Amino acid sequence: MIKIIAVLCSLSSPTNCHEQIVTTSDFANVSMQSCMMGAPQLAEWMNQHPAERLAGWRCVFGQQTGRGA
Template identity: 75%
Template sequence: MIQIIAVLCSLSSPAECHEQTVTTSDFGDISMTSCLMGAPQLAEWMKEHPGQRLAGWKCVIGTPSKGI
């Protein structure tokens, strides 16, 4: 399983940032290459969350973490 974990910052409070799992390969066609290049799933997710700024992302292989 591949997870896309985004680092998101609030537009109203730019210093407030957090990590959030955007999607996993269970829910879409995600390869490690597409994840590293900025998967379309990440762009789609950002359209649905306009109050946040994408500060970065990482691709993680493995089971989703409950702490994120």
């Protein structure tokens, strides 16, 4: 399974950033190539989180825990 880890920054405090695993059923079958190209599902996920800005993302295989950016 591929996990997408997004680096998110607060719009109200742009230097306040953190990493978060983006997990929804839409990401269940994301390929590594699709993930690295910016998985279209990521844009939809960001629409549901308007208080944050996507500063970047990375793709990893298997389990991964979030860590501070």
